[in-house]
Amino acid sequence: MNNHEASFADWAARPGRHIVSLSGGKDSTALAIYLRGKLPQVEYIFCDTRKELPETYEYLDKLEAYLQRPIVRLDDHRGFDHWLEMYGGMLPSAQVRWCTRKLKIEPFEKYVGDDQVWSYIGIRADEQRNGYISAKPNIKPIYPFKEHGLRIADVERLLEESGLGLPEYYEWRQRSGCSFCFFQRTGEWAGLKERHPALFEEAKAYETDRGGEHFYWRQRESLAELEQPDRMKQIKREHLIRLEGERLRRPNRPLIELVGAALDSEDDDSGCDICHL
Known part of the structure; x- marks a missing residue:
């Protein structure tokens, strides 16, 4: 044995x-x-x-x-x-x-x-x-x-x-969990907008301003701001730059690792250990 x-x-x-x-x-x-x-x-x-x-x-x-x-x-x-x-x-x-x-x-x-x-x-x-x-x-x-x-x-x-x-x-997102998970990277929110527009709209509808306090999924911008055409183009462009950088840095690694590293480099927060297993 x-x-x-x-x-x-x-x-x-x-x-x-x-x-x-x-x-x-x-x-x-x-x-x-x-x-x-x-x-x-x-x-x-x-x-x-x-x-x-x-x-x-x-x-x-x-x-x-x-x-x-x-x-x-x-x-x-x-x-x-x-x-x-x-x-x-x-x-x-x-x-x-x-x-x-x-x-x-x-x-x-x-x-x-x-x-x-x-x-x-x-x-x-x-x-x-x-x-x-x-x-x-x-x-x-x-x-x-x-x-x-x-x-x-x-x-x-x-x-x-x-x-x-x-x-x-995994073609566009590196974690399981809710469609509107707040741990999503910028590129993953853009992916949700493109792959599941109805779910993106649902997530956007949850965002509110109450008494001057913002309840947004992302600290730095609302989904209404993120989905603007120029912002979406910027997100895609920056993701491709990061992905190419990961390819050059780790040429022998599988694509899933490179995509994950490129997404992770967009934001500092780590994912939830419960939903991401």
């Missing part, structure tokens, strides 16, 4: 529920594939905000067919608009991530209750983050990719060999 097989045997022997939380992104999907058939009665869950991209739902359907196991769709039932009203119209932000708490964390913790849970998290060995660690003592994290040294190339291999490939939104 090699070290990886020993790990699988050790995890499988642990009493309690074994849960893989899916985001609709590449890493959690690759983890579900990696663990397929290796854990007893594994549960696959997806916390649905009901505001996800169409590509995310399509990708989850494909994964469910591949796994031949149901993916439990959890949601708060009251939805984003309810909590927006409860927070006085204040849009979620990096400083106040009520969307993560109310639409992701709380439905998950309600679902598992007080059961002993082993939560398998798809963070890779080449990442410097830990993801969501519950404060509840009955929920214990396990990081198979970190323990086994799997990196981005391994994730891409798992997805290709399964036939699923990458989610289609």
